[in-house]
Amino acid sequence: MVEMRIESALSLLFQFGEATLDKMVLKRKDPSLTEEMLQREMEREWDKGDTAPPVFLYYFHSNYRDAWNKKEWHCPTMKRSFDEYINEAIDKGWWDGFVQPARDQKPQVYCYYGTSPARKNRGWWNNVYPELWKQYKFIFTVEMRWSTTALMSDMVLPGAGFYEKTDTRFPTPHVPWLTLTEAAVPPPGEAREEWDIWKFLAERMVKVAKARNCMKYKTRRGNEIDLTNMVREQTLDCRNADHVLDEALKESVKLGQLPDGYDLKKFREDGIVRFSKISKVDVIAMHLATDIKPDEPIVPLTYHTAKKIPYPTYNRRMTFYIDHDWFLEAGEGFPVHKDNPKMGGNYPLRMTSGHQRWSVHSIWITDDVLARTHQGRPFMFMNPEDAEKRGVKDGDLVRVYNDFDDFKVHVKLTSAARSQGDVRPGQVIIYHAWEPYQFEKWKSYDTAIPGMIKWLDLAGGYGHLSFYRWNWCTQPVDRAVSVEIEKA
Incomplete structure (x- = not known):
């Protein structure tokens, strides 16, 4: 909800959020498009080339392709091979701008962050x-823990922890408040x-680019990238x-989302501060489709139910x-309802999952305090x-x-746990x-999950069945994986 943009970057903000000319073109093509729909289409175009x-x-x-093409691990209503479905989706242009890296483009450097x-x-x-x-020729991350x-990366840049910097808990449409954390x-x-780390990396990239005389280059989409202003933009x-x-x-405040001053x-x-208005440039917040009223619960979708x-x-x-189709x-x-497909083969047990005893997501499962809430081991x-x-x-050790x-x-x-009938x-x-390193040979429960995705998630060309941030993104089907167990 908070727009992380400043005055020097307002041209970018309004290119994204208030691109009047582009909106007018879209509106002429389809007069029935609402502001919410227009902003969704703007975000889809904005994401192309940068997000996939x-x-x-x-x-x-x-x-993954090998697993996804095992037809017997999919729902029996899957009529064709996975290859046929994904190639049809690509050929029909449903994913234009998002098919990255391309078939012939070998990824060489992998930077992962926050995962x-x-x-x-x-x-x-x-x-x-x-x-x-x-x-990959080089793998690196910014992390605050091992x-x-x-442990499997080429380089780890040590980042500041949650209470070692000024930060906010990331705002989402689920929470009406923005909260602050400060360095203790x-x-x-x-x-x-992290801000300092990414600034340093940007400065270093510019220095190397100058030495190699490659300050400008074109992307596969034909967009020219000029590194001259990279540090300023970063x-x-x-x-x-x-x-x-x-x-x-x-x-x-200027956008009306926070109180004056x-x-x-x-x-x-x-x-902590309560939002006073939903964003007019962030389509995810716009999906709340409601007015925020002081001292009242936020009731979503009233634009659709009350304002029609x-x-x-x-x-x-x-x-x-x-x-x-x-x-x-x-x-x-x-x-x-459909029975679970037999992901992993035809076996008599189904492996399911859930949250640990503390009932929330946590990256600190190896912490002594949390470990004492259970057996201290997987x-x-x-x-x-x-x-x-x-x-x-x-207490037996078993092989799954x-x-x-x-x-x-x-x-x-x-x-x-439900018994077998x-x-x-x-x-x-x-x-x-x-953590996988808590298991023998670093093989965790994810090892036995093939990561099947449902072919229907690749469908497109159908209104809201279109990819943009957090929406209509193919996800692995993790539930009820077929397994058998024997004493190790």
Whole structure:
């Protein structure tokens, strides 16, 4: 909701949020487009060349393609091969501007930030590591801890922790407040604020580019990149991260999203501030489609229910029906129950997941305090009846396997896990967030998850079924993976 842009970058902001000419062109093509729909189309165009869903990286440059083409691991209503569907989606232009890296473009440098692919990527050791990971010439990150991926990288630039810098909890449409965190202690050792790190990298890139006489180049889309102003654009002419935040708050006041006169000084006094209006340039916030009223709950979608402004969907209504050819072919014009596909093979148990005992996301699972809330090691819940059939006792180390891969983990018996029946698969449960280095050979539960994606997620050319930030992005289907268990 807060617009992280300052006066020196207002041309960029208004190119993105108030591109009147482009909006007029779109409006002439389709007079029924609302402001919300127009902003969505503007964002889609803005994202092209800079943002892409990872499906194409993994399809063209990793071993995910092999798993995705195992038809027996998909829903039986999948009529054709995965190759046919993804190529049709590309050929029809549904993903124009987002098919990156291209088929013939070999990625060479990998910078990951705010994530840990070696923990999060399904089937890491089969899908990513053998082909894609080894193909990179250089892998680096900015991190504040030794994640599994950091341990596998060429370089780790130490970043400041949560209470070692001025920061905000990232605002989303789910939360009506913007909250401030401040440095309680300075960053230790060589650690630096991310703002300083990225500024240094920008300066270094310009220096190297000058030495190589390549300050200008063209992208595959034909856009010219001029590195002359790179540092200025990277820093938005700001002195430091505090300056950026102060200017961002002031710009948000101009946009009507924060109270008059709000700046970093006032923010430090309050520590928290309530938004006064949804963004008029950020389409994700615009999807709230409501007015924010002081001292009242924020009720979304009132623009559609009370003001009768059309929904930003294909038929301009809130609808459950999708008459896209692919959905009709799969029998999913309407939402319908389907049994879980046998991802990983035909086995009698289904591996599901959930949150750890603290019930929220956390990257600190190896922290002593959190480790004391459970066994302090990775474990899997299993029904006592299923365990007895396999000669497994509470606390035993077991091998969990399927046709894709295997891993080892200790078992905790509980009747909360559903037992196997005559026609009903049994259930085993392993919670999220374990670091792979906590498992034997660094093979975590993700190792046995092939990371299947549903081919329908590639459908496009149908109104709201179009990719932009956080919307209609292909995601792995992680639930109910077929496995079997034996004593290790």
